[in-house]
Amino acid sequence: MTDLSYLAAVRESYDTVAAAYARQVTFPAELDPLSRAVLAAFAEDVRTAGRGPVADVGCGPGRVTAHLAGLGVPAFGIDLSPAMVELARQAYPGLDFTVGSMTALAIDDDELGGILAYYSVHHTPPELLPVVFGEFHRTLAPGGRLMLAGHAGTGEHLRPTQAYGGRPVSYESYLTPPDRTAELLEAAGLVITAQLLEPPGEGTKRTVATFLARKPDSSNTPDTPTC
Template sequence: MTEPSHLTAVRESYDTVAADYARLVKEPAELDPVSRAMLAAFAESVRPLGPVADLGCGPGKVTAHLAALGVRAFGVDVSPRMVELARAAYPELRFTVGSMTALEIGDGELGGILAYYTVHHTPPQLLPTVFAEFHRTLAPGGRLMLAGHVGNGEHLCPKRAYGDHPVSYEWHLLPPDEIAELLRRAGLVVMTRVVQEPEGGAKRQAGKFLAYKP
């Protein structure tokens, strides 16, 4: 099967920026109060439910944060270089290379999924496939926290990022209502939706969603 072109772009781009990304991206404890509170609420809700996959885990900082909160968390990322960095930084945790479009996880195996600033790289026409994978791998009652950049349907093509490295990935900034509707169509129930206005140097709105599989 031919790999979707956006996955190739994301893999190559994050392999390129990995070291500077790990250095520049904030630690979870340094995030804004709303982000920290929602991660804490998610951790509390999934702690008794089973293993939690941090999809698009990058260098593993948020995976480790969840683990410190008592969650049985493991990380998955499309970038082999990111996975190498995560394994080196947190050798006690499990990190694997994989894609959100075809997770190597059995049906109903997960108590929770965290997709933290990852799905905005996915073209909108493929989001139903990604959200269907979330639904498939979650156990009944399993929880999802999705967070990322949102907008009014903008399609951005940044040329450089994280230490001024060249990148070829794209950003698709969907309206929060559209994301919530796509989650609903995938069979997930959205419980909480928060839209944060840009502040503290941020340039774009951020959307955060808590949902569960009935």
């Protein structure tokens, strides 16, 4: 039986820090040029494929969801934290935001044209990443796109007690090696089309790994990487 008890700590922690998080986190328009370019490329790819809407999983206060919508993508947000979802609804009343977990998405099979997991899977214990990536594969339409971005490492397990201005948190974070993330995405049936590794430097203290992937159009016909 899958142990999802860690979700309670993630939910409670982000409910606690939601307002401070929204004050401190950068708006997408203020991101570095490379991050903006990758988000724009993902949005264009989804629009071109035309397979359905994009779910921004772990959407937080909804800023990246709104950014995608501004790029012409039908997007909606899902977050484990009710406080985050409420902030998103207040800030972007024209978009849909719901409370939910990426471990069990309340979405039909083959429904999504895209999934964005933007700095949102690092609280998932590594042994449960196959559950999350399996949900991504299940809910993506054939030919649907995935963008996964976040901090990577060499398997570090972080247990912070404070975050976002000293507010108490009980979540844990895992810095999965990029090669392992790639292996798990492929094991879930997703085809990686591009991978970007940004070493620590200005603006980040950790390696950032970004993956673009897609669900094959047919289980019998492998996709050819686009880049």
